[in-house]
Amino acid sequence: MLKKNVIKLIVLITTFISVNSFAQSDNTSTTKKIAAEERARYDAMHTMQVLSLASPNFQVTYYRCNWNIDPAVRYISGSVTSYFKMTASTNNIVYDFTTALTVDSVVYRKRQAGFSQLANQTIQINFPSAINRNKLDSVSIYYHGVPPTSGDFTGGFSQTTHNNTPVIWTLSEPYGASGWWPCRNGLDDKADSIDIYITYPSQYKASSNGVNVYTIANSNTLTSYYKHRYPIASYLVAIAVTNYTVFTNTANINGKSMPVIQYAYPEDLSSFQSATPVVLNALQVYSSFFGDYPFVKERYGQTEFSWGGGMEHQTNSYIVSTGTNLITHEMGHQWFGDKVTCGSWQDIWLNEGFAEWLGDMFYPEKTGDSATMKSNVRSDLSFVVSSSGGSVWVNDTTSSDRIFDTRLTYDKGAFLVRMLRFTLGDSLFFKGINQYLTDPKLAYGFARTADLQRNLQNASGQNLNYFFNQWFYGEGYPSFTVNWKDSSDHKLYFTISQTTSKSSSVKFFKAPLPIRLINAAGTQSADIVLQCIRNNQSFVVNEPGFAVDVVSVDPDKFIISKNNKTVKQASALAAITTAKISVSPNPVTNTANVMLENFKGKVLLQLFNNNASLVWSKQINAQQTTQVQIPFSSFINGTYNLLATNEKGIKQTTTIVK
């Protein structure tokens, strides 16, 4: 989901002072508005349950829902029939369901069954005898009432007006579904399919998941039948009823035609119509990168509602307006969130980080709007590093603020995706992401972060433990200091050091660091990428064909960092400051292991005692790093000086104690 209408005022004021907000498009401002308002909605939900309280002794395979809705009246009546499979032999099952709604009856095998609505917002259904494990069965719950508006159920079932016309819509993420229909309301069970029948006054139209197979007229009402034959999580089921104007386009999904059905308020029809090219283009772009739109046998659509943002209801995104960022974010969720759904609220970034990345960066990038993309990336990064800590991993799923934290879940989550793409390169990254989306354990089911890591590792052959430890579980960001100099041999010498904003969490961020070289006339090199694997690491690279005047660290912001510095050192000292000697152990008893770094070519090693007498020497052919052993067993105790001299007369000394 994406919250649109509230500006993150504090953030904009404190961290984007230098950004010309007025020049930013709706896309960028949308990106920056998400969380505060999403949080506002969830602030009311501090008591929300962490997990489904439905009993673990069954799994739902199918729902058939019959709902009566009049948008002028905040009220629902109807029934939900669920097919289920027992996972243990027992004579009762428990669904999530609010006690605010009245259950009229429960029907099991054409007879009334006993039930009780429990204070923990569940309903227990008592069967006349135990149902055996693995048995498929079904039960119907008939109910009516005014859906609740507080706690877990805030905003789940909303009634208001637009242009003086009443509208009812639902938005159930994360725990709202059982506030208006009985279901298993967790991140562990998708029904294989669902049928939805909505009956409503005949001046309106109804919008829901899947294919609108028919709409038939009753005496004063209409009944619309929506059929959906893909697995679906309960929080992605939605209905909306008002005086919609409906129009249909046709998308081409990798050669397959698919209807795209839009439900717009009449007063906003032209805006929805003019957004058509964006919708059709984004469907094609995403399908080309992540495989066919996941519900291609049915349709995609958008439905206007009056909540301040968007929600990725399966096959049918609900949106408040037609900004490109909102459209592409919610559409991206159809792959990341709907087809593969986060398996725990700890991993909500698998939904929101990816959708944010797609909405912010991917689509503008593919359509050539790189200015918008770069602007979005810079403001995302500014926000991510506006605080020194915090992990993308949700460390407290009882806190709604924490789950839907814009900085961490949306913006830093999106940056994790960006960094994974940069780290792995496009080929391996997209290979891994597509394996993730088609993994039989995950596709149309649920995934944890470890499942994403496993697929990226399998595709790339790289161990990504470090990446997820430092960026997903870990907190904070690095600050790089790049010491550099040129030299008469047309090489550039770098030593890169790093501090971290929260060293108690991550002491060092292993990362590929892009460096751009610029001359006095402004000519720029292609970025070179230095693989930073330890602190104070030295690198030598060839000059780009011009004398370098300025070194720019990660100019296009591929890696989360802040307060990076470059320090140019005098050229004549180049080799001396990058050439290093280290000795271990020191003091030494028998053998000193000498490590030479950045001495290229012939090097003369000379060891002098404290009378300045030469006691040992050796000439070596040094590589980038070279290890040499000096036998000390025959030397008397004392202090020795080791001198290393290369062909250019560059010297380094160090002291060794025996």
Ligand SMILES: [Zn+2]
């Ligand atoms: Zn979202």
